[in-house]
Amino acid sequence: MKTFVPLVLVVALFVMAHAKSNHPHQSEEAARKQLAAFAKTYHARQQWEARAKRNRQGILKGANLVPLPERCPLKPIIRGRQERKGYAVENVAIESLSGFFCTGNLYRPAKKLKSYAGVLCPHGHARDRRKGVKNSLARGGRFRPDQQARCAALARMGAVVFSYDMVGWGESTQVTHSDPNVLTLQLWNSMRVLDFLLSLDGVDAERIGCTGCSGGGTQTFMLTAVDDRVKVSVPVVMVSAHFFGGCQCESGLPVHKSATHETNNCEMAAMAAPRPMLVVSCGKDWTKNMPGVEFPYIWNVYRLFGKQTLVENAHLPHEGHGYEYPKRLPMYHFMARHLKLDVAAVSLPGGGVDESDTVIEDRDSLCVFTDAHPRPKDALQGAEAVAKALAEAKKAGK
Secondary structure: OOOOOOOOOOOHHHHOOOOOOOOOEOOHHHHHHHHHHHHOOOOOHHHHHHHHHHHHHHHHHHOOOOOOOOOOOOOOEEEEEEEEOOEEEEEEEEEEEOOEEEEEEEEEEOOOOOOEEEEEEEOOOOOOOOOOOOOOOOOOHHHOHHHHHHHHHHHHOOEEEEEEOOOOOOOOOOOOOOOOOHHHHHHHHHHHHHHHHHHOOOEEEEEEEEEEEOHHHHHHHHHHHHOOOOOEEEEEOOOOOOEOOOOHHHHOOOOOEOOOOEOOHHHHHHOOOOOOEEEEEEOOOOOOOHHHHHHHHHHHHHHHOOOHHHEEEEEEOOOOOOOOHHHHHHHHHHHHHHHOOOHHHHEOOOOOEOOOOOOOOOHHHHOOOOOOOOOOOOOOOOHHHHHHHHHHHHHHOO
16 A cells, blocks of 8 residues: 655644634633533534524625525536546636635546546645655645645546645635635635536535535534535534634624624534534544543534534544544445445455555646636636626625
8 A cells, every 4th residue: 555645734724813713712611611611502403403504694794605505507618538447537617706716626536436426535735744845835625646646536436536726726826815705705616616526427415515624624513614515524623612713704793702603613513413414523633622521512413413423533642633544444434334434445454444445646637727727818807806706796696
């Protein structure tokens, strides 16, 4: 089995500590007290559902997504298909707003099936730190080896997988990642990626999953909380009651607290109930308290539905922040079980998953926009133009 060199995650919250943020953290003791106070507000399923509905509206309103923007035609651009063993990868751009592109890669199973699961793979703030790699930031995000490995493995298991850029990363350069609308744009991009996956022939609307690490973990549980089309979720090393992320894309808008709602990332993750969810945590970052603090809260929410068996925690006490193989492994098995994927297609003796058939593509071969095929001339450019398009789409939305 081929071994991928572990990546050192660059946690953007420390680099961007100066950015305006909506209370990105609190003390661990305050977090425990907050969860206890939340728990007192409901004792039955109906009471929780009322709280979750209020939180959902608060998150969307805080994210500047009330009303939701008008859903413009996606106008997908698909180029550069590369055939690999058990899967193929294509370079894709869709328009989430008219003139604003969400860029990424679509991994498809090579085997023809009657229907396919669909999986969204958002990424976090990680560079490619392999030895000898130049411009590690430019080659981070969706281009990282670990991101490519999990997408290819899921495709070989029978899922159509879309790995897409955070706003301001990769090919998403129409605004910067410090744009004041970055959280809004990223969450809206995820909703439109869902639209795109569901538009593809054979993708089963009842088998839609989402998984990401760090900032991608935030995107995973936030999208799942506000969009019930996500049927299975695996947020990785980001669910915490005391830490909400320090980047504007995670906590730069009042998604956690307003005059009408108050929540935290733990409760936001619990809003997946009763849909299957695996929370992956580790001992060397802010998810260290998951087994004793956050997971019991989440489990109790699932208990209200009688669905405790649908939520799990894979805690790796000796691991640090990232989406390395030990964290991917439980995700593969959980996704296989709940999305009806063929884990046997990638199985190793002893329960492992073989990622050795993944070809780690060079960044240039994964880009949809190139010198030969540039971004369309009518594409928006700059914060002012994108903000104007967002405002117009909201006026036309519902």
